[in-house]
Amino acid sequence: MKLSKMFAAAALAAVLSSPVLAQPAAPSAAPATPAAPAAAGAVNVTPSGDIIQTLTASGQFTTLLKALDSVNLTSVLKTPGPLTLFAPTDAAFATASVDMSNKAALQQLLGYHIINAKVDEAKINGTKGPIPSVAGKLVYIDGSGTPHKVNAADIVADVSVSNGVIHVVDKVLSPDFTPPPAAQ
Numbered sequence: 001m002k003l004s005k006m007f008a009a010a011a012l013a014a015v016l017s018s019p020v021l022a023q024p025a026a027p028s029a030a031p032a033t034p035a036a037p038a039a040a041g042a043v044n045v046t047p048s049g050d051i052i053q054t055l056t057a058s059g060q061f062t063t064l065l066k067a068l069d070s071v072n073l074t075s076v077l078k079t080p081g082p083l084t085l086f087a088p089t090d091a092a093f094a095t096a097s098v099d100m101s102n103k104a105a106l107q108q109l110l111g112y113h114i115i116n117a118k119v120d121e122a123k124i125n126g127t128k129g130p131i132p133s134v135a136g137k138l139v140y141i142d143g144s145g146t147p148h149k150v151n152a153a154d155i156v157a158d159v160s161v162s163n164g165v166i167h168v169v170d171k172v173l174s175p176d177f178t179p180p181p182a183a184q
Contacts, residue, residue, distance in 0.1 A: 043089055043157045043168045050163045051077040051085050063093040064110075067100060071107035073114070076134075081163035082118035086139065086150050088172045096172035111135030112175045120165045121158040124148050130179075140179040151177040 048057035052074055055061040064087055068074045077085060088096070100106060114134040124143035133139050142149040149155065153171035 045157050045159045045166065045168060047159050047161050049161065051081075051083060051161050051166055054159060054161045054166060055087060060089050060091075061087055063090045064088060067093075067098075067106055068110055070100070071103050071110060073107065073110055076114070077163075079163065083164035084115035084117060084119040084167065085164070086113045086115075086153070086155075086167050086169045086173055088113070088153075088169050092153075092169065092171050098172060108135050109172070109175065112137055112139065113173055115139070118164050119167075120160060121148070121167075124155070124167075135175060137175045139173060140177065151179070 043058075043060060045054060045058045045060070048054045052065070052068075055065055065074070068077065077083060098106070098109065112133045112135040115131055116134055117131075119131060119141070124141050125148070127141060127143045130138035130140050139150055147154040147156065150167065150169060151171075151173050153169040153173060155167045156170050157166075157168035159166045159168075
């Protein structure tokens with residue numbers, strides 16, 4: 001357990017010194033369009049304090065919350081931040097093959113969903129590129145189209161909370177994701 005806390009602290013310290021790397025997307029012939037209204041079945045999340053309190057109040061993130069707790073990352077997401085969490089719903093976890101018993105791999109996977117900076121929808125809109133995660137690997141955002149994406153996942157909802165922002169995603173992010181050549 002001490003090793004897990006040391007990993008979380010070291011990862012946060014390392015990322016604190018890393019700049020957010022995403023760059024504005026190259027201009028296209030068509031102007032960027034704002035995010036589409038929520039589709040039927042889309043996730044609606046209401047701010048309810050910090051990241052963990054909001055996920056808990058929503059009731060749609062029980063698998064994520066259990067996983068975060070099992071690898072001692074809950075306390076990280078309760079810090080003052082600012083933090084960004086790409087939060088897969090229970091439905092996203094249901095379609096992913098995540099080994100919840102391999103705690104080291106699970107901690108790396110969940111750390112990949114956390115950015116140690118506030119990357120809100122306004123910063124994603126119109127940008128495209130990499131952002132360092134707490135796990136030390138890059139996630140790739142694409143805010144040049146609709147819906148906005150992180151890696152291969154759609155961002156289906158955004159909510160600002162007291163210690164950062166939650167982007168609800170429709171897939172569990174894979175640290176093994178290879179972006180298209182133009183995104184690198």
